[in-house]
Amino acid sequence: MYRISSDKLKEECGVFGIYSKSIEDISQRIYFGLISLQHRGQESAGIAVCKDKRMNYYKEMGLVREVFNEKILKRLEGNIGIGHVRYSTTGDSHVINAQPLVVQYIGGSIALAHNGNLINAPKIRKEMEKQGYIFQTSIDTEVIATLIAKNYSYGLEESLIRTMKSIKGAYALNLIYEDKLIGVRDPNGLRPLAIGKLDDGYVLSSESCAFNVIGAEYIRDVEPGEIVIIDDNGINSITFSNEKKKALCSFEFVYFSRPDSILDGRSVYKSRIEAGKILSKEAPVEADLIMSVPDSGTLAAIGYSEESGIPFREGLIKNKYLGRSFIEPSQDMRELLVKLKLSVLRENVEGKRIILVDDSIVRGTTSKKIISMLKKAGAKEIHVRVSSPPVKYSCYFGIDTPERKHLIASEYSLEEIRQRIACDSIAFLSEEGLIKSIGLKDNICTACFKGDYPMEVPDTLCKFSMEK
Numbered sequence: 001m002y003r004i005s006s007d008k009l010k011e012e013c014g015v016f017g018i019y020s021k022s023i024e025d026i027s028q029r030i031y032f033g034l035i036s037l038q039h040r041g042q043e044s045a046g047i048a049v050c051k052d053k054r055m056n057y058y059k060e061m062g063l064v065r066e067v068f069n070e071k072i073l074k075r076l077e078g079n080i081g082i083g084h085v086r087y088s089t090t091g092d093s094h095v096i097n098a099q100p101l102v103v104q105y106i107g108g109s110i111a112l113a114h115n116g117n118l119i120n121a122p123k124i125r126k127e128m129e130k131q132g133y134i135f136q137t138s139i140d141t142e143v144i145a146t147l148i149a150k151n152y153s154y155g156l157e158e159s160l161i162r163t164m165k166s167i168k169g170a171y172a173l174n175l176i177y178e179d180k181l182i183g184v185r186d187p188n189g190l191r192p193l194a195i196g197k198l199d200d201g202y203v204l205s206s207e208s209c210a211f212n213v214i215g216a217e218y219i220r221d222v223e224p225g226e227i228v229i230i231d232d233n234g235i236n237s238i239t240f241s242n243e244k245k246k247a248l249c250s251f252e253f254v255y256f257s258r259p260d261s262i263l264d265g266r267s268v269y270k271s272r273i274e275a276g277k278i279l280s281k282e283a284p285v286e287a288d289l290i291m292s293v294p295d296s297g298t299l300a301a302i303g304y305s306e307e308s309g310i311p312f313r314e315g316l317i318k319n320k321y322l323g324r325s326f327i328e329p330s331q332d333m334r335e336l337l338v339k340l341k342l343s344v345l346r347e348n349v350e351g352k353r354i355i356l357v358d359d360s361i362v363r364g365t366t367s368k369k370i371i372s373m374l375k376k377a378g379a380k381e382i383h384v385r386v387s388s389p390p391v392k393y394s395c396y397f398g399i400d401t402p403e404r405k406h407l408i409a410s411e412y413s414l415e416e417i418r419q420r421i422a423c424d425s426i427a428f429l430s431e432e433g434l435i436k437s438i439g440l441k442d443n444i445c446t447a448c449f450k451g452d453y454p455m456e457v458p459d460t461l462c463k464f465s466m467e468k
């Protein structure tokens with residue numbers, strides 16, 4: 001079937017790890033955790049486990065449920081394990097680049113799962129290659145594993161600290177290294193990583209939504225610039241950076257994360273409702289009904305409705321079984337696929353003045369098609385309200401954004417966007433409104449809206465820069 005296109009903002013990756021004193025069928029639980037994180041990456045899935053210092057792993061292209069079955073999971077025995085779902089940002093979408101990455105070094109094996117993107121990986125890799133190092137994959141993540149192995153003689157803690165100090169960019173990591181489960185978050189905390197407690201162990205997950213299914217209790221997040229080392233003695237925490245600027249990705253709240261997750265102590269659900277309420281105050285308009293572009297626009301639409309008093313109704317029904325991404329091989333197929341994904345509920349639309357709420361506009365393709373579908377079904381007026389500011393800049397930190405020239409808001413004014421997507425009025429949430437809705441003050445990254453990257457970024461960062 002057609003899958004994967006890079007014509008809009010894509011999910012990132014998801015990491016999930018467990019350390020348990022006694023559970024040996026840990027892979028079963030990691031499997032559940034990964035299914036809960038499936039929305040973060042749908043290209044490949046993998047699990048690595050460690051039992052009595054022996055590492056075992058399995059990874060393949062596809063969704064978690066396609067990759068694993070009972071037989072495979074049974075073979076993956078161990079009491080420490082990590083898992084990964086991938087959406088590629090550096091390195092081709094190929095099984096050789098699937099994660100966890102397992103490498104052999106002088107002390108044994110290291111397993112590594114990474115969410116994020118390093119901006120200096122090509123440079124480090126080139127320098128190491130000149131010294132004779134060899135690399136098996138084309139992912140940025142392998143640079144981290146190779147640096148840890150290189151620094152091994154400094155001991156566990158120091159090798160990790162030295163490695164983290166030499167890489168730049170976004171990383172939320174899960175590692176199995178010397179029989180310990182290790183979690184690391186980059187100095188700005190761009191990507192989330194939460195810690196959960198089990199009766200006899202701990203869990204590390206990109207999002208806390210994955211804790212519920214395995215009965216873990218959310219205790220806290222790994223702090224930006226923190227390494228947590230988990231073993232039979234509990235959690236040992238090391239701070240490796242004194243970076244002051246915390247910058248959790250605001251798009252996690254807008255779109256990527258599941259609403260039942262808590263990120264850096266803030267509920268994604270509440271932030272989306274709040275964004276809708278603020279949007280309603282910032283950009284009110286007279287209308288009969290509020291509708292959302294499902295799924296991710298729905299909570300903001302509910303918030304808009306609560307604040308404005310205008311009733312919320314479903315106007316578009318989404319086919320749940322298509323997944324989030326598709327290759328659209330031709331224009332005809334593109335049109336068909338939108339209709340396959342969303343269909344109009346004519347009885348709620350005909351003759352109505354509608355406020356259509358979506359969480360974001362990137363290229364503008366979704367809104368343009370939906371507005372045309374609603375108009376064909378007899379909508380009288382359509383007022384688009386977007387619960388995030390206009391996306392004007394590319395992301396370098398683990399989200400595969402289109403080039404700037406394909407971001408509609410980077411090329412066109414508000415009025416031009418309105419004309420291009422053919423609606424009666426359009427308004428975006430303000431940057432202040434977004435920050436307020438998230439409630440983490442300015443401890444968030446807003447670079448794709450404002451261009452205020454939390455670190456110096458290269459002019460370009462090519463996904464295939466390390467492909468040979």
Ligand SMILES: O=P(O)(O)OC[C@H]1O[C@H](OP(=O)(O)OP(=O)(O)O)[C@H](O)[C@@H]1O
Nearest residue numbers: 008294295296360361362363364365366
């Ligand atoms: O302006 P565009 O380039 O079209 O991109 C923006 C749209 O893409 C996302 O939805 P998507 O269809 O990916 O998935 P969803 O069903 O999870 O909201 C987002 O929620 C917007 O609706």
Ligand SMILES: NC(=O)CC[C@H](N)C(=O)O
Nearest residue numbers: 012013088089090115116
């Ligand atoms: N989206 C991500 O977090 C990807 C992680 C890593 N950069 C990779 O491409 O595999």
Ligand code: SF4
Nearest residue numbers: 249250395445447448
């Ligand atoms: S640039 Fe945008 S998508 Fe990337 S980390 Fe910052 S807020 Fe998130």
Ligand SMILES: [Mg+2]
Nearest residue numbers: 293294295296
């Ligand atoms: Mg959407």
